[in-house]
Amino acid sequence: MDIIEIVGLKHRYPDGRTSLDQIDLTIARGSFVVLAGANGAGKSTLLKHCNGLLTPLAGTVRVCGVSVMQDPLHARRTVGMVFQDADSQIVGETVYDDAAFGPENLNWPADRIKESALRALQLVGLATMPDRSPHLLSGGEKRRLAIAGVLAMEPEVIVLDEPFANLDYDGVRRILAQLVALHASGKTIVVCVHDLEKVLAHAGRLIIMREGRIVADGPPESVVLEAESHGVRIPAAVRLGGTVESWLR
Amino acid sequence: MAAVAFGFRSGRTVLHALDARVKLAALVFVSLAGLYAGLPALGLAFLVAFCLLALGRCSPLRCILGMKWYLVLLACVLIARTLTTPGDLIFELPWLPATRQGVHAGLLAAGRLLVIALLGLLVTFTTRPSDIRAAVEWLLRPIPFIPHRQAATMIGLLVRFIPVILSQSAEQQEALRARSIENCRNPLRRTTALAMPLLRRTCVTADRLASAMEARCYGAERTIPCRPVTAREWSALVVVVGFCALMLGIS
Known part of the structure; x- marks a missing residue:
């Protein structure tokens, strides 16, 4: 059962450069997908189409069978997007306010908003600081708050753009543990990275993009070997002939 | 001042529990009453603001320290009004045209600004920013042509x-x-x-x-986190109106 279906997707930047070229892709419900590629490969642009933030030049994107163009609100409710720069994603004046921002926009009743925001903060381990200003949080806490802001909207799919960027070892492990737990709870996870080392052990599928096209797609163990020819570094363990170990061990 | 002014601190005081709309309304009422109040009334308002800051668990001394540059500005207002208002000269010095009426006018202007700033600090210190936002939205709603x-x-x-x-x-x-x-x-x-x-x-x-x-689906239709106005809020509003009447009465 596919939750996201992309057919013949094309997109161009405002300056005329092609950012996505003939993308055909389906993502199964409940899967854990890693989308890798060098900078400028089109990963973030592809994710924004799943959320209805960009309009395709050609092709269609469907979420749960509904066209994103026709009902972008449905796409945004179903696909929660965590951006790379947590600082500009956090809009609330306090940690709680930010978690409640999405549910408020969905026009939920006040009780449901509170329950959902507090549960999301609990899930990411920020329930003890609801009144803290987001500006005073550490980088890892900000990233977790950005995830909480999306979780509070109870989406089925969570797409994350470079969730490990600028995080220390502990920060990476916390975010990774969060993603693994969310996947175990039935969510579909799509993680966009340029460094496979941290997340590949948990993925069921690896997609590699290059210059706006999907150049490799399949189980990580078979696709990872050709990653380096597309500008993505192979994990050290694979290079030495072993398998990628989880950072959570 | 920024660190103090923009810093909401959670607490369980009466002031924290009070609805943001009542606090904003009180700020507007006292500010308006301050425009017509004399020095004794402003002194009383200043004392009340200090007591309320202490009641809200916000150290008045910390507030004053945080406002040091604002106090410098108020001192400038006081000096400017003292030297530019015509009236009876305090000193017989031609290069220092300070007048009694000038001192009075300066104290009035600086006192009004100080009381408003202290009460504003009190509101931001004891009210969640989302509640302030919701209160502003609620208060602007009846005004036509303003996208509240x-x-x-x-x-x-x-x-x-x-x-x-x-x-x-x-x-x-x-x-x-x-x-x-x-x-x-x-x-x-x-x-x-x-x-x-x-x-x-x-x-x-x-x-x-x-x-x-x-x-995150931002749009025109959003849930506003506003609570119903209870007897506590009405009582607080009555106290505020009474205090404003007292300020005007002793002026």
Whole structure:
């Protein structure tokens, strides 16, 4: 059962450069997908189409069978997007306010908003600081708050753009543990990275993009070997002939 | 002052529990009463503001320290009014035209501004920013031609992003110092070197923010986190109106 279906997707930047070229892709419900590629490969642009933030030049994107163009609100409710720069994603004046921002926009009743925001903060381990200003949080806490802001909207799919960027070892492990737990709870996870080392052990599928096209797609163990020819570094363990170990061990 | 003024501190005091709409209404009423109040009434309002700050678990001394540059501004207002208002001279010195009426007018102007600032601090200190935003939205709703939801969101975003822009500015200044900006004597070049990247960065942040808000379904129809007005709120409002009447009565 596919939750996201992309057919013949094309997109161009405002300056005329092609950012996505003939993308055909389906993502199964409940899967854990890693989308890798060098900078400028089109990963973030592809994710924004799943959320209805960009309009395709050609092709269609469907979420749960509904066209994103026709009902972008449905796409945004179903696909929660965590951006790379947590600082500009956090809009609330306090940690709680930010978690409640999405549910408020969905026009939920006040009780449901509170329950959902507090549960999301609990899930990411920020329930003890609801009144803290987001500006005073550490980088890892900000990233977790950005995830909480999306979780509070109870989406089925969570797409994350470079969730490990600028995080220390502990920060990476916390975010990774969060993603693994969310996947175990039935969510579909799509993680966009340029460094496979941290997340590949948990993925069921690896997609590699290059210059706006999907150049490799399949189980990580078979696709990872050709990653380096597309500008993505192979994990050290694979290079030495072993398998990628989880950072959570 | 920024650290104190924009700092909500959670607490369990009566002032924290009071609805934001009542607190904002009280701020408006006392400010208006202050326009017609004399020095004794302003002195009383000042004392009440101090007591309320203590009641809200906000150290009045810390507030005064946080407001030191604002107090300098008030001192300037006092001096300017003292020297420019015509009336009876206090000193027989031609180069110091201070008048009794000037001192009175200066104290009145500075006193009004001080009382408003202290009460404003009290409101921000004891009220969650989201409650202030919701209260502004609620209070603006009856006014025609004002997009109350957008106005309230703008206020919320302003409060949220002032520290971010200040932090970006500090980072930019450090980066410029690391590249020896001090050696540049031209103030215009120094200002441009700071302002242009900061402006560009702020615009990029604003763009990303707009995308992030869109991704989280931001739109016209939102749930406003407003509580129903209870007897406590009405009682507080009656006390505020009574206090304003007292201020006007003793003026």
